[in-house]
Amino acid sequence: MLRWLAKRIVAAALVVFIVTSLVFVVTHVFTDPATVSLPLEASEEQRDQRRAALGLDRPIGVQYWDFVSGMVVGDFGESFWQSQPASELVFERVPATLRLVAGAAVVTVLLAAPLGMLAAWFQRRFADHAVMGFSMAAISAPPFWIGYLLIIIFAVQLGWVPTFGSDGWRSLILPSFAVGLASAGRLTQMTRRGIVEELRKPYSVTAMSRGFSRSYTIVHHTFRNIASGFVTMTGWELTRMFTGYTVVIEVVFAWPGVGRLAVHAIENRDLILVQAAVVVLATMVVVTNLLVDIARRMIDPRVELL
Amino acid sequence: MNSASTQQTDTGQRLLEVKNLTVGFPTRDGVVLGTDGLTLNVGSHERLGVVGESGSGKSVMGLAILGMVLPPGRIMGGSIRWRGEDMLDRSVANRVRGREIAMIFQDPMVSLNPLKTVGAQLRELLRHRAGLEGSAVKRRSIELLDMVGIANPQDRLKSYAFELSGGMRQRVMIATALACEPLLLIADEPTTGLDVTIQDQVLALLHDLSTELGVSVLMITHDLGVVAQFCDRVQVMYAGRIVERAPIAAMFADPQHPYSMGLLQSVPRVDLHRSELAAIPGEPLDRANFPPGCAFEPRCGEAREICRDAPPLLTQFADRRWVACYNRDPDHTSGHTMTETL
Numbered sequence: 001m002l003r004w005l006a007k008r009i010v011a012a013a014l015v016v017f018i019v020t021s022l023v024f025v026v027t028h029v030f031t032d033p034a035t036v037s038l039p040l041e042a043s044e045e046q047r048d049q050r051r052a053a054l055g056l057d058r059p060i061g062v063q064y065w066d067f068v069s070g071m072v073v074g075d076f077g078e079s080f081w082q083s084q085p086a087s088e089l090v091f092e093r094v095p096a097t098l099r100l101v102a103g104a105a106v107v108t109v110l111l112a113a114p115l116g117m118l119a120a121w122f123q124r125r126f127a128d129h130a131v132m133g134f135s136m137a138a139i140s141a142p143p144f145w146i147g148y149l150l151i152i153i154f155a156v157q158l159g160w161v162p163t164f165g166s167d168g169w170r171s172l173i174l175p176s177f178a179v180g181l182a183s184a185g186r187l188t189q190m191t192r193r194g195i196v197e198e199l200r201k202p203y204s205v206t207a208m209s210r211g212f213s214r215s216y217t218i219v220h221h222t223f224r225n226i227a228s229g230f231v232t233m234t235g236w237e238l239t240r241m242f243t244g245y246t247v248v249i250e251v252v253f254a255w256p257g258v259g260r261l262a263v264h265a266i267e268n269r270d271l272i273l274v275q276a277a278v279v280v281l282a283t284m285v286v287v288t289n290l291l292v293d294i295a296r297r298m299i300d301p302r303v304e305l306l
Numbered sequence: 307m308n309s310a311s312t313q314q315t316d317t318g319q320r321l322l323e324v325k326n327l328t329v330g331f332p333t334r335d336g337v338v339l340g341t342d343g344l345t346l347n348v349g350s351h352e353r354l355g356v357v358g359e360s361g362s363g364k365s366v367m368g369l370a371i372l373g374m375v376l377p378p379g380r381i382m383g384g385s386i387r388w389r390g391e392d393m394l395d396r397s398v399a400n401r402v403r404g405r406e407i408a409m410i411f412q413d414p415m416v417s418l419n420p421l422k423t424v425g426a427q428l429r430e431l432l433r434h435r436a437g438l439e440g441s442a443v444k445r446r447s448i449e450l451l452d453m454v455g456i457a458n459p460q461d462r463l464k465s466y467a468f469e470l471s472g473g474m475r476q477r478v479m480i481a482t483a484l485a486c487e488p489l490l491l492i493a494d495e496p497t498t499g500l501d502v503t504i505q506d507q508v509l510a511l512l513h514d515l516s517t518e519l520g521v522s523v524l525m526i527t528h529d530l531g532v533v534a535q536f537c538d539r540v541q542v543m544y545a546g547r548i549v550e551r552a553p554i555a556a557m558f559a560d561p562q563h564p565y566s567m568g569l570l571q572s573v574p575r576v577d578l579h580r581s582e583l584a585a586i587p588g589e590p591l592d593r594a595n596f597p598p599g600c601a602f603e604p605r606c607g608e609a610r611e612i613c614r615d616a617p618p619l620l621t622q623f624a625d626r627r628w629v630a631c632y633n634r635d636p637d638h639t640s641g642h643t644m645t646e647t648l
Contacts, residue, residue, distance in 0.1 A: 202417040209372055211404025211435050224421050
């Protein structure tokens with residue numbers, strides 16, 4: 001187990017390194033940070049000055065080494081826009097994004113697991129159709145629209161929770177649902193399908209032939225056998241959240257996370273900050289995947305993951 | 307013509323009475339019948355074999371007895387009585403299932419939960435279904451594994467199914483089936499998929515246990531060898547119906563139904579030197595296109611006009627011997643006898 005874990009961690013670090021390199025290629029080879037950061041009407045002279053100030057006039061290999069070695073110690077360079085270290089700006093936003101994704105993950109799992117089991121239990125009956133209709137709607141609706149809908153209903157009309165910002169857990173509720181609903185929908189469908197399939201397998205039939213009820217069999221036998229797939233899918237959904245949903249929803253709810261920072265950085269043509277945000281988001285994705293692999297291994301004794 | 311209700315199995319008290327059981331599966335081409343007016347009885351301390359080819363409705367019958375017809379299939383007619391109680395009553399079935407009637411299945415490789423240890427699966431049964439608590443659970447688990455001939459039962463409690471051989475898995479399955487001390491064990495092809503030597507061991511184990519514990523066994527199989535080795539009585543099933551019923555010796559010495567004869571002739575035997583095995587001509591039945599008459603008629607060498615009109619009834623023609631065939635039916639040859647109303 002330890003050897004395996006060590007291997008996984010090395011592999012994860014390698015992925016982060018590759019992502020970092022790709023980011024460098026995009027920002028330094030295909031684009032010129034100096035040009036992007038200056039107004040369009042800036043003169044060639046001003047650009048050269050900016051290049052020299054940023055060290056962009058040095059050979060590309062040297063720049064790459066600087067970039068990577070800086071990354072290792074958490075130095076992403078200075079933001080043009082905010083004139084402070086990009087790392088500070090990004091790192092202070094990380095907890096907010098993690099909180100949002102954690103909230104969304106809770107929404108996803110707590111909706112998908114019971115609803116999926118419920119639908120499978122009541123297969124082809126009203127509850128099943130209702131759950132499947134709901135999850136289809138959750139999948140089809142764009143998250144930003146769900147976000148506005150939730151704000152209008154629960155914040156503006158009913159006044160139960162704040163419309164935006166991040167004061168305490170109450171303000172976390174709506175963004176969590178906005179981020180998590182689509183994932184919950186997909187995961188509900190996958191859970192239902194998995195359980196219906198597993199219920200036909202001999203071990204489920206055996207469990208029921210021993211006198212365990214259908215509901216007991218679903219909860220105690222069948223669900224465990226799709227748990228591995230469930231965790232894998234949840235991992236994918238978390239990945240989607242980090243790289244997509246949170247960005248949109250953080251903007252909708254004025255949530256002070258990394259995604260919203262990245263959007264502002266792009267608006268302000270601050271490539272250094274974009275770079276830092278992308279690398280940090282990618283790292284969170286890689287860490288999520290690592291955690292998923294560990295969880296799968298703990299669930300299924302047969303899994304000998306590479 | 308209602309002598310069926312007074313017919314006695316000769317081995318004591320009657321446990322299970324299935325009468326006229328019809329299980330149907332709706333399909334695009336109409337309802338396919340899994341069993342069609344099936345009748346059988348199992349007495350206490352009895353080993354009854356039900357033999358038939360795949361698709362003859364044997365497995366459907368086993369699950370139907372436990373009230374476990376998988377949707378969209380459903381029981382369309384008939385009755386199942388367990389010690390006088392109606393098994394079609396859900397509350398009766400829920401009480402009896404797994405406690406008084408337990409079932410073991412065809413494929414031990416996949417019939418145990420792959421993610422639970424042997425001990426966890428036994429524990430769950432003993433707690434929830436047998437009502438044991440505390441240290442009694444573990445003691446009984448070890449006792450059960452020991453009973454089915456598993457060495458080092460204490461250690462095996464921690465094993466997962468994938469760590470056991472096929473024979474061991476089937477032994478564990480038998481242990482879980484016996485956990486609640488059932489009166490009847492339904493064994494659906496319990497040796498199919500096992501090595502031949504292991505098949506014999508498992509069969510011998512089942513035989514010994516049923517004798518020692520006084521458990522009746524309903525052995526569902528396609529293998530006449532298993533029936534010969536294991537059962538007291540046998541019923542031959544074709545297309546969801548029983549075509550012949552006889553004590554084991556009589557069946558092998560003197561089969562009456564043309565299908566039974568065909569089955570027996572297609573068994574390889576070491577005591578007879580035959581260059582070729584006889585095969586039953588024709589195709590196994592297409593279950594969606596049921597002939598109105600005897601289901602075996604299209605493949606039968608003795609078929610007559612009457613066979614095409616209506617299915618023959620299962621009729622008693624000698625002591626403990628029943629057959630459903632117009633060519634053997636005394637009603638059509640020598641006047642009045644007892645006929646089971648189906």
